[in-house]
Amino acid sequence: MQSERATRLNALAADVSRCRRCPRLVAWREQVARERRAAFADEEYWGRPLPGFGDPAARVLLLGLAPAAHGANRTGRVFTGDRSGDFLFAALWRTGFANQPTSRARDDGLALSDAWITAAVRCAPPANRPTPDERDRCLPWGVAEMRLLSEVRVIVCLGAFAWDAALRLTAALAEPGVAPLRPRPRFGHGAELAGERYRLIGCYHPSQQNTFTGKLTEPMIDAVLERARGLTGAPR
Numbered sequence: 001m002q003s004e005r006a007t008r009l010n011a012l013a014a015d016v017s018r019c020r021r022c023p024r025l026v027a028w029r030e031q032v033a034r035e036r037r038a039a040f041a042d043e044e045y046w047g048r049p050l051p052g053f054g055d056p057a058a059r060v061l062l063l064g065l066a067p068a069a070h071g072a073n074r075t076g077r078v079f080t081g082d083r084s085g086d087f088l089f090a091a092l093w094r095t096g097f098a099n100q101p102t103s104r105a106r107d108d109g110l111a112l113s114d115a116w117i118t119a120a121v122r123c124a125p126p127a128n129r130p131t132p133d134e135r136d137r138c139l140p141w142g143v144a145e146m147r148l149l150s151e152v153r154v155i156v157c158l159g160a161f162a163w164d165a166a167l168r169l170t171a172a173l174a175e176p177g178v179a180p181l182r183p184r185p186r187f188g189h190g191a192e193l194a195g196e197r198y199r200l201i202g203c204y205h206p207s208q209q210n211t212f213t214g215k216l217t218e219p220m221i222d223a224v225l226e227r228a229r230g231l232t233g234a235p236r
Contacts (some may be wrong), residue, residue, distance in 0.1 A: 006056045008148050012141075013051030016122055020138045025123035025130070029061065031060065032069045032124060039095035052118030052145055053077055059098070059114055059232040061152045061226075062088075063162040063169075066121035066130055075107045075122035078117050087206040088158075091218065095225040107187060114232070116149055117143065121164030141171045154228045155198050159205030163187035170198050189216070199231055 020026050027118030033047025050067045067073045079085035080103040089110070092098035097115040102108070121130040121138045130138075146169065147154065155170070157163040166183060174196070185193050191202035203224040204216040211217075 005148055005150075009056055009145075012144055012148065013053075016035045016051040017199050019049045019122065019141070021133045022123065025121075025125055025134055028126045029067075029073055029123045032073055036074075037070045040070060042076060045074045047073060048076075048130055049122035050076070050119060051122070052116055052211065054112035054116035055114055056116075056149070057114070057151050058112070058116035058149060059151050060116070060154045060156060061118045061146075061149065061229045062115060062158060063166055063217045064119045064158045065161045066119050066128065066129070067124045069124040070118075075105055077103070078119050079103065080105065080110075082209045083211070086150045087211050087216075087218075087221070091206075091221045091225055094218075095222055097225065097229075098200070114229075116152065120162055120169075127213060135161075136168075139165075139168060140170060143172050146173055147222045153198060155200050155201055156224060156228050157187070157202050159203075159207075161190075162186040162205070163200065163202055166198075166200050170195055170200070173197075183184050189220065190227075199229075199230075201228055 025067035030047050033045035036043065036045060049060045050072050063080060067078060068082045069086065071085060072078045072080055075081035079088050080086055085103050089098055089103045090101040092115060099111045100109065105109045122141060123133055125134065155166050157166045187202050189202055193200040201224055203221060204210050206216060206221065
């Protein structure tokens with residue numbers, strides 16, 4: 001069963017990486033891959049949409065906003081190769097979800113246990129700001145991914161954009177006739193929302209703006225991840 005699921009997730013990842021649904025995002029991600037940052041001038045950029053990655057049997061899913069132009073858009077793995085990822089993967093290691101505290105490249109040996117990481121929008125957007133239309137065109141990829149990740153019960157939403165995307169995602173996955181929540185629940189760090197199948201937990205995004213200013217600290221993100229683990233009943 002696990003082998004079949006992994007095979008289907010790999011096939012979905014290949015489909016995601018070929019997506020060209022959003023002309024603005026296609027143009028931007030490919031421009032960035034050609035006009036590389038000087039520090040990475042000798043590297044070959046991924047320059048394509050980013051599939052999720054992690055443990056196919058994960059019970060915890062971490063949902064981010066979108067790939068960073070010179071981070072995941074360069075390395076080909078979500079949250080890999082930038083300061084946000086440095087902060088996130090160190091926290092996943094401290095809380096037992098990752099086998100190492102760093103993530104530099106797709107082949108660096110990182111493995112996740114009981115966690116899957118993905119993004120609401122799969123391409124790096126200009127100024128890190130996808131449009132509502134771009135967000136909605138990416139939604140079917142998230143739906144397909146979640147249908148394969150059948151063990152997921154907790155979604156950690158990294159930022160308000162991811163919280164909103166998770167609400168849309170879980171609504172799309174709901175049984176026919178289930179009405180969306182009104183009013184829409186508001187995002188907050190540590191906020192929780194229990195649904196029929198999934199529980200959402202809010203966490204400030206591990207951006208440099210949040211981590212450098214102390215809006216998000218190591219104890220804060222660790223507490224969210226430990227809460228997510230506790231809700232699944234999984235031992236450390």
